[in-house]
Amino acid sequence: MAASSIYVHIPFCEQICFYCDFNKFYIKNQPVDKYVEVLNEEMKRVISMDEKPSIETIYIGGGTPTALNEQQLKQVLDDVNTLVRNPEQVREFTVEVNPGEADRDKLKMMRAAGVNRLSIGVQSFNDKLLEKIGRGHSAQEAVETIDLAKSVGFENISIDLMFGLPEQTMEIWKDTISKTLELDVPHISAYSLKIEEKTMFYNWYRQGKIQPLPEDTEAEMYEVLVSGLHDAGYTAYEISNFSKYGMDSEHNKTYWKNNEYYGFGAGAHGYLDGTRYANIGPLPHYIKAIENGESAVKESHEVPKTEMMEEEMFMGLRMKEGVRADRFESKFQTSYYTIFPEVIHDLLERELLYDSGDSLHLTKNGKLLGNEVFEQFLLVY
Ligand code: SF4
Known part of the structure; x- marks a missing residue:
């Protein structure tokens, strides 16, 4: 089956969270304009303008796409749109948003470019906890971003939450769930913390400065989440994903159904013609490869x-x-x-x-x- 989904990786962040092991770079002093340019070059090399694919879902993730300024982000969205045979066939076009990074103009621009779904990285509605995990925004900013997104016409909004965080009590978690429900968004994703290598949390864990929550507590938090969201009318259509009727993430289902997809950008993964591949992660190497006319793919694996x-x-x-x-x-x-x-x-x-x-x-x-x-x-x- 031909790939009908596109993932684009924007590897920049305004602040580096303590738990994060994604391929991302602190945006200050990074060659963002150059990245946008070579990203387009990579996409055009893989997708021929003469044989544009029929695309049904697009997902711009990161990093944080909204770390880009309005003009840079518009360029990425326009470039992606030119790859698609018929933009009207795109059922779901998601951009990941960090609270406080998308003002009214940026949100309006996204809508005009065809974006119809936002995935907002809230993580918690507790300011102290947000600070402890290295997030660069407050709970209030998350609420404001969601309200603003709704006011410019976004109806399909997803909120990302985290549980099992050091020093996160059941009370804090229940409070975050109830504040999430008050916002009445159609989709919620909630992941438990995994302490990954090459993160600040990993260093602190090894030094004994932070302790993960006991497994029992984490399991209890998950149960509280599942029953709270169920009572509020959400279906757990995937282990970590909850939606109101008809609001599942179509793009993420591509992954769970093991379907193929294009992956573009530094460190992006893709799956095409029976082969899984990973792009070069470090920014200078990725940019250099594209500028030299070489492939952005670092490794690939034909899946038996x-x-x-x-x-x-x-x-x-x-x-x-x-x-x-x-x-x-x-x-x-x-x-x-x-x-x-x-x-x-x-x-x-x-x-x-x-x-x-x-x-x-x-x-x-x-x-x-x-x-x-x-x-x-x-x-x-
Ligand atoms: S969690 Fe998101 S915002 Fe935080 S560092 Fe990772 S990619 Fe950036």
Whole structure:
């Protein structure tokens, strides 16, 4: 199936958060205009103007796209639009926004360029906690950005939250959930903290300066989240993603359904023609490669069928709709029971999976032990 999604990476941030291991750079003194220029060059090399693809979803992420000024961001959006055969067919066009970085003019410009969804990095509505995790905005700025976005006509807004943060109490978490609900946005993503290498948090953790929350507390926070959002009318359509009716993120479903997509920009990942690839991450190297007429791809990996089947299982199980038997069979000409007989039977017996007749799903316990379940599918080959 041809790729119908585009991801574009903008690797700049106004402030570096203490937990973040994404490919990003503090924006001050960075060659942002040059980046915008070579990014366009990379895109045009991969997508021929004579054979523009039919694109259904576009996602501009980072870093933070809104760290760019209005003119730079407009250039990126215009450049992406020129790659698409028919911009009217794009169902979902998302830009990640950091609170306080998008004024009315920037938001209006985005709408005029076809953006119809914003993903806003709120993380918490507690100012002390925001400071402790290195965010560069206050809770009030997050509320103002969301109100402003609504006032210029954005209806499809997603809020990102984090839990399991050092010093985050259950009370703080419940307060953040209730403030989120007051804002009445149609989509919420919530991720637990993972202390990753090459982050400030990792250094502090090794030095004993911060402690992650106990696993039990984190699991309890997740349960509070799931039940609070369920009562407010949200569906947990994926382990970490919650939506009001019809407001799932179509772009992110591309990843969970294991479909192919274009990935552009420094450190971006993509999946085309059965090959997963990662672009060069460091900014000067990425820019130099493009300027020298070389590929931006640092490494690529042709995905063997066995690996595709593993991915189909553990990515698909993240979603409420689960892994559909007919979809698996039409993709691989065999059934998942034939490929993973023991693993599936074991997980069914342990009540971590259930079979609804036409698809496999995680149970409530399976969701709590998600990674343990997913790993089982990796042990087969
Ligand atoms: S979390 Fe977002 S804003 Fe913070 S450093 Fe990472 S990419 Fe930048």
